[in-house]
Amino acid sequence: MPKVQFIDPQNVRKAGEVTFKPIPVNQYNKTVEEEKANFSKDDFLRIYHDMVVIREFETMLNEIKIKSEYNGIAYNHPGPAHLSIGQEAAAVGMAYTLDADDFIFGSHRSHGEILAKGLSAIHKLSDEQLTKVMENHFDGKTFAPVKANFKGTVKELAIRFLIYGTLAEIFARETGFNRGLGGSMHAFFTPFGVYPNNAIVGGSGDIAVGAALFKKVNRKAGIVVANIGDASMACGPVWEGLTFATMDQFNELWEGDMKGGLPLIINIMNNQYGMGGQTCGETAGYSVAARIGAGLNADQLHAERVDGYNPLAVIDAYKRKRKILEEKRGPVLLDVLTYRFSGHSPSDASSYRSKEEVEAWQAADSIIWFGSELVKAGVATDAELDGMRAATTDLITWGVKLAIDKEVSPLMDMEKYPELIGEMMFSEKSVDAMEDRPVEVNHPMEENPRVKQLKTKERFAFDKAGKPFSKIKQYGLRDGLFEAIVDRFYKDPTLVAYGEENRDWGGAFAVYRGLTEALPYHRLFNSPIAEASIIGTAIGYAMCGGRVIPEIMYCDFLGRAGDEVFNQMPKWQAMSGNVIKMPVVVRVSVGSKYGAQHSQDWTALPAHIPGLKVVFPVTPYDAKGLMNTALQGTDPVIFFESQRIYDIGEQFHEGGVPEGYYEIPFGEPDVKRQGSDVTILTIGATLYRALEAADILQEKYGLSAEVIDARTLVPFNYEPVIESIKKTGRIVISGDASARGSFMRELASNITELAFDELDAPPVVVGSRNWITPAYELEDSFFPQASWLIDAIHEKIVPLKGHVVKSNYTEPEQIRRNKLGV
């Protein structure tokens, strides 16, 4: 909380009331005749044309899903097709004014939005720009089948490119917009400003906010539109995104040209159903979705309901709202009322709605109505419109034929190139700065108070005589993190960091102390206590080309950002066919002392999800080196830290933590102590307990233990561990996570497979108990202790002469605990 804001009890305790402005509903009432001043004939016809293209495209998909045939072409599409037949006016109206710099994000039902936005961008881009886009995308791979034998204008070619790229993507072809890895629910094409569509309901609700943040912080042209459904307004992450988007600080604390709201439109594509649930009358209570705006800020998000069955009404709204965003008074909420004739998916029997209802909406079909209005106003003739529809059928027929042709539109050849998808899981780039321009900072780095203070610290924990310096003199783990992060802030102008208490407070664990002085508000700020928004916005920020460090204050809060961490951040690089980069370093602090909901090591959860890198350094040297590597890369990293050891000094790296920049490659476990009789492999702060155990093993039992710190979980190189086992034949794996289903078990399983013949005993896992984490006073019965490691070695690996066990590592006990599930 900033000190400049004074909470005056006199003011806040005063009596009064909160008032609301009326929220407009379907206020647009112009006729085509009246709009002739604003639209040329071509404009009107383009609106009609784009709606027809969407209708035919989706009708084709519906036929293929239901009858496995379209216009005489047989094809079986086993994948999904969530259609929006009936919603064309809403999509075209939304996209009509937008150009390639404006980004749209969508849902699983976004074919119409992709086509509308693509057609709109094609209209606005020059022939040169279009040719460049088409030729550059995957080195012309998508373009090649389209341009073969084509003799027409570049714009016509670009429309074919859009139809083909989208359809090939839906049919999982290698020539699709995302190499067939996105598919129907995720297809997108960023050169036209079409950003990822999301198969998780409300998934775009926070990601789009991050994209708007990117545009604002990096002074990019254009606005961002989040096309989300009416049902998604019930989702937590959508609310979190809205809360993030409406933070007062944009107006109250951000300075200079940064002052002001986000260039964002939350566009509710309100087709009035969430699958079969009716949002008005059954599954929600807002009755008019625009009402939600009134709950979020004093501007009520400038919310209004627009008739999405009239494309001109939607276009009118977008023209007006864009002005608001240009005046930095965003964000805006639009409730675009529409209706889908098609089911949720082709398997939907529409048992939740009456035939009469569907027929009533079909009677109001926006394409038929708009066509007749154009004819009535003398803008077009029936013949012109008929011709346009016939030409569209030909276009779509051409697209289907081409997209299902195995020769020109092959699937990825997974037999010939079995690792094609594997190679796309990470982008593996090394990039100093995501953009080349000066960084915005408040003073030169050497003038920073923390930087100055660190000059006086001891960068190695011990003096020449081997005596430790006092804790406060030692350069700690938090200092290593700080140095890497501050260095990057002075290198990469796009880098921003945020989370709970990141500014002023300096982060709950003082890693960012000193950064507040160095950085303007828009590069370091406090977020709402809403983890889904913290990670979701970071994803959107990174997708657009920025680098970002979101922070999760306690590992236990990771569940609050479950969808973002598990479904969004890890997926988009591969789902985009490697078009998108995801340079997000999520700092996650693993607690202790604070009981069951503040002390869990959940390293196994992100490690389980393909597409995330997972690191957990526990020395200052490793923390700085691995943070540098994380911030130099372009992949999402879950960066674990342990609250037990933020102040620990460097005890291993000769010469202490280097002052300059260095990287430690991901994936390399590090031998912290050499030994010959038994290997102890640790994850996290348990390293220090393992060293304690190693001392006891040496002194009491004459066993020499080799202690290895995993450092990184994903990726992980097993070779050094196998080398160690070749020497010792024995291994114990330990960490603070509850043992069941932990990454320790993963290590044990792989080690058994890889080094079976070297093993003198099975790899033994010593993790935390499968309990709640108890109070600090009882933690010794929960987290692995040095004595547990020795007991486990005695019981399962090699009996130690004269050893008296304290904990129970016998097999019957292991069976008993598993039987009980504890």
Add this chain to the structure above:
Amino acid sequence: MAIPVILPRQGQSVETCIIGEWYKQVGDPVKTGDVLFSYETDKASFEEEAKEDGELLAIFFEAGDEVPVLTNVAVLGAKGESVDEFRPGGETAAEEQAPEVVVQESLVAEKEEVVLVEKPEGKIRISPRAKAMAEKMGVVFEQIQGSGPHGRIIAQDVEAAAQALPKLTPLAQEKAKAENLAPVKEATGLGGRATAADLINYNPVYGDDFEVKKLPNIRKLIAKAMHQSLQNSAQLTHHMSADARKVMALRKSFKKKLESGEVSQNITINDLVCFAVIKALKKFPQVNTHFIGDSMRWFKKVHLGLAVDTERGLMVPAVKNADDLSIEGLSSQLSSVAGAARKGNVDPELLKPEAASFTVSNLGNYGVEMFTPVINLPQTAILGVCTIVPRPKDLGDGVYGFVPMMGLSLTYDHQALDGGEATLFLKEVKEQIENLSI
């Protein structure tokens, strides 16, 4: 009245803070609420305000000092007041702690004894590593008793077995498996590997024309002691011979006295030699010692060990305080312990190698002309007495004659004694023998 300014405690885990900057100097007037100084923990910076009005009388720590929390850092009060009572006892955060001197013997994991079981019971448990190791080393693991959990044979068991058991050649392994033959202790193959021919029960020429006898315990003990002696010391032997005419004459006269009943004890040449040796030991106390690694036991008395050949094997009983004895006494004691050793009723305490300070082993009766006795560790040396042979000697004036010469073989531990000392001692023994008088 003067009051101390205390460094506040910020947070439970904070033990020390670093003083940042003093905003007031000694002598400055101070008002309540004035910021006196800043200080920092590893997490944050703080400022301390004056709690009372007054003059800043003293500052005990400078900027940059590391100070334990709750320590007096300054004093506020009226001009001229004493501050001494508030002065912290000179302690700072960097309190010197007396270095603890802990002498630790670094342990080495005890080597497991190899235990062989007659027949494996049920399923054999063996770790993959131990199994691979056994195959590589040619160790037949089926009879090893495992020391791992559930009696699992683990690598250390195979290692120990590999040291104790002969390694088998591939043919021998196959043979052992096919014919269920036991491995043997003695191996004749290259690199100590047991060949198929070494396997017990396997001899195409002689068939089973021998029997395997288990070693009696004493044999095992002797074997172990002898092996250890050679393993754990730096032994070498010097040979010399002594003119035996004097001792032979003495022996002759004692024999006469025995026959005439003047003495009751049969005094042998060995008794006389031992008597001479004791005298020599008194002159060379460094030989009358035990060598025990980093130190030596120097004995004040001579406790003489005598190697005795018995039916059950070699025994070395000791005669305590042998230097107190007359020749008759010595003779009597030597024959008494030797007799007891042969009968098997000797006091076991006297058989311990530690019981004697020096040992004599006499093989003269058997005609041995020269040998290298093995030291009875931890003793420093052993004297071997050999047979008497006539050898030419310069009798003076260029006249050579054959005189009976007695061979002496002194084995000593070079760790304890140098060659010069050993030679001088052996020379002394020779001279004592040649000039023995009773």
